[in-house]
Amino acid sequence: MVSATPGNKPKIDLEAMRHSAAHVMAQAVQGLFPEAGLGIGPAIENGFYYDFELPRTLTPEDLPKIETGMRDIVASNTPFQREEVDKASARQLFSSQPYKLELIDELPDAKVSVYRQGSFADLCRGPHVASTAEIGAFKLTSIAGAYWRGDEHRPMLQRIYGVAFETQEALDSHLAKVAEAARRDHRKLGKELELFSLQEEAGPGLVFWHPKGATVRRVIEDFWKAEHIKRGYEMVYTPHVARLDLWKTSGHWDFYRENLYSPMDVEGQEYILKPMNCLGHILIFKTRKRSYRELPWRAAEMGTVYRYERSGVMHGLARVRGFTQDDAHIFCRSDQLQPELVGVLELARFMLTAFGFEEYDIKLSTRPDKYTGSLEMWDKSTEALRQALVQSKLPYEIDEGEGVFYGPKIDIKLKDALGRDWQGPTIQVDFNLPQRFGVVYVNEQGQDEQVVMVHRAVLGSMERFMACLVEHYGGAFPVWLAPQQAAIIPIADRHLDYAHQVEARLREAGLRAAVDARAERMNEKIRVAQVEKIPFMLVVGDREQASATVSVRRLSGEQSGSQSLADFIAMVQEAVRTRKLMI
RNA sequence: GCCAGCGUAGCUCAGAGGUAGAGCAGCGGUUUCGUAAACCGCUGGUCGAUGGUUCGAAUCCAUUCGCUGGCUCCA
Known part of the structure; x- marks a missing residue:
């Protein structure tokens, strides 16, 4: 077992x-x-x-048995040996392994490499550690079905997942992180904090927002709307169903x-339920002739x-x-x-910062194999996206061929508190829909010209963003978002009148507060407020009432x-106004 | 959709062919208390659903719905 020495890089290549x-x-x-049979x-x-x-x-009972077998192999300190063989002998070696034979056939080189440890041989590019004894702390975690080569038309194999780290401490810390993630699971917290529910009677994937979750959502939506209006967006509403023909045209x-x-x-x-909002916005745009002077038009x-x-x-x-x-x-x-595009990126950054997300991975997705529109349009808009990223000084990676059929896009992945x-x-830039629907404006020369259309979402969806926020904050929302800000x-009981006066004052000040008037001891009320993750608990007794x-x-x-x-009201109002994340 | 596992009270879970259980929550009392659970009592379940096997099914089998972990796909 080789371990890291302070100041030095670990000697072991974790991936190997x-x-x-x-x-x-x-x-x-x-x-x-x-x-x-062996897959990959x-x-x-x-x-x-x-x-x-x-x-x-x-x-699941098989996993410990397999782990035991693994530990024996690790303890045997068997070396990993690489050898290069030509394809013919490789086929011979793996003659009873159809999946390996398929892989051998697809490898471009005349020779393939094989790694052996003891009696076991596997077709493999490597690299590996020198000996089985160099394998650190590991644990098998789960069994799952997985299609061979990820193709749902091919056989489903049984996949065993494991985690492995250089040291037991590193493994333990990873397992602790997994446990922490389970504690923050939005499905669990959503139920416990009464934010939302999904109900079998209604059908899967359909969300019921309970008062507390709806409050958080409302606060986010109010913030979102105000910020969009500030930045020149106009709010619209469009129907949830529309003629199927519309979706054929699109x-x-x-x-x-x-x-x-x-x-x-x-x-x-x-008629069908709308899967997207764009057509509604297009129909609004098209209700009359639009001048170049009106553009850009931003419908939110x-x-x-x-x-x-x-x-x-x-x-x-x-x-x-x-x-x-x-x-x-x-x-x-x-x-x-x-x-x-620069404006959208700036808005996105502003909004994400407000929720405490500071780390992003940005991907620029380019033209896929199956696409619509001219190459020139693709090149121009991909370049516009790229330049917008450069101008915004945002580092990005290119995701070759991962764009949507109608245009290139930028995706921003954000990292939550657990990374x-x-x-x-x-x-997303779209030149398909403007063309299909003839979305045009009148230019300076009085001629119709096709508009360029950008689809964009900053939070993604309220549902997914809510899931992300719940897990990011572990259910303890910052004051500006908290469903209840003060208990x-x-x-x-003799303090109830005063408590209700305090409640009235707080609500008057626009704060979300409620008295816990139950016939319980103060300790119990504090405990419940803690469990409900209410940012402030205001205890009122004789002293407070008097002063x-x-x-x-x-x-x-x-x-x-x-x-x-x-003072308390002023402090909380300030925290709400500035969307303070920590109090 | 596919593979595997799981569905028992509002929640978390025990029970694994022979009369459905616990804690918490809820309800009714008593207690009025200074920073994370006062005390006593009570209610609550056609054991996800349907069909079958059996003298007898929460328990075994089949089908179905849902959930969980993956695969594939995605805001």
């Missing part, structure tokens, strides 16, 4: 070690199932997996059918859309069938595209003692 662990696991599995077994973030074809399905019926719900019959006409809407999702993919609020996008469409001239990625803002806790003060306890447990009610 994890990959080696995958081979060891494959050997252990073959020990248990000699006829096991790479290193992944935090660990590794290996795909197997087995005579029976694995159960191309959605052809390109997006698998996400659309079946048409409904309305007096012999077919908290638009609720419905998309069919396959039954296995829903996940809490993060993946649902009905959701509300913080959507907007910018209709502009091509020379306005870049400044508009996990979430899909954030997305900005007023009378010590005895028109409140005794302030924060969610952190910190007690700042008695404070005049007026």
Whole structure:
């Protein structure tokens, strides 16, 4: 076991070690199932997996047995040996392994490399650690089905996932992080904090926002609207259903059918639930001739859309069938595209900062194989996106061929408090829809010219963003977002009147506060307020009543003692106004 | 949609062929208390649904709905 020495880089290559662990696991599995078919077994973030074809399905009880087998192999201190063989001998070596044979056939070189540890041999590019003994601390975590080569038309193999780290401490700390993530799971907190629910009776992927979650959402929406209006957006509302023909014209019926719900019959006409908001905004734009002087026109809407999702993919609020996008469409001239994109990026950065997200990964997705529009339009708009990123001094990576069929896009992934990625803002240039719908403006010469259209969402969807926020804050929202900002806790019934006066004053001041008037002891009320993650607890007893003060306890447990009610109100109002993240 | 696991009271869970259980929550009392759970009592479930096996099913089997972890796909 080689460990890091302070100031030095670890001697072990973690990725090679994890990959080696995958081979060891494959050997252990073959020990248990000699006829096991081998798929692939790479290193992944935090660990590794290996795909197997087995005579029976694995159960969780198999994992400890496999782990034991692995530990024996690790203890045996067997060297990993690389050898290069020509394809013919490789085919011979893996003659009983159809998946390996398929891989061999696809490798371009005449020779392939094989790694052996003891009796186990695997087709593999490497690299590996020198010996099985160099594999650090590991744990098998889960079993899952996985299609061979990720193709749902091919056989499903059994995948075993494991995590592996250089030291037991590093593994323990990773497992602790996983446990922390489970504590912050928005599905769990959403239920506990009564933010939202999903109900079997209503159907999967359909969200019920309870008063507390709705409050958080309302605060976000108010902030969002105010900020958009400040930046020259105009708010619109559009219908949730529309004639199917509209979606045929747009191309959605052809390109997006698998996400659309079946048409409904309305007096012999077919209508569908909208999967996107863009068409509504286009129809508003097209109600009259538009002058070049009116552009850019920015139409914004908290638009609720419905998309069919396959039954296995829903996940809490993060993946649902009905959701509300913080959507907007910018209709502009091509020379306005870049400044508009810069404006969107600035808005995105401003809003994300307000919620405490400081780290992003930005991807610029370029033209896919299947696309519409001219190459020239693609090049021009991709360049506009790129220049906008450069001008905004935002580092980015190119995602070659990952754009949507109608145009290139920028995706911003944000990192939450635990360093996990979430899909954030997305900005897409679209020259398909303006063309299909003939979205034009009249230029200086009095001629019709096609507009350039930008689709953009900053938060993504209210549902997914809510999921992200809940996990980011661990359910403890900053004061400006907290569903309840203060709990007023009378010590005895004789303080109830004063408590209600305090409550009235706070509500008057625009704060969300409520008295806990239950016939319970103060300790119980504090406990409940803590569990509900209310930022401020205001204990009021004889002393406070006599002096028109409140005794302030924060969610952190910190007690700042008695404070005049007026001072407290001013302090919280300021925290709300500045959207202070920490109090 | 596919693979695997799981659905028992509002919540968290025990029970694994022989009369449905606990804690918390809720309700009714008593207690009026100074910074994370006062005390006593009570209510509450066709065991996800449907069908089957059995003298007898929460328990075994089939189908179905939902959830969880993945695969594929995505705001």
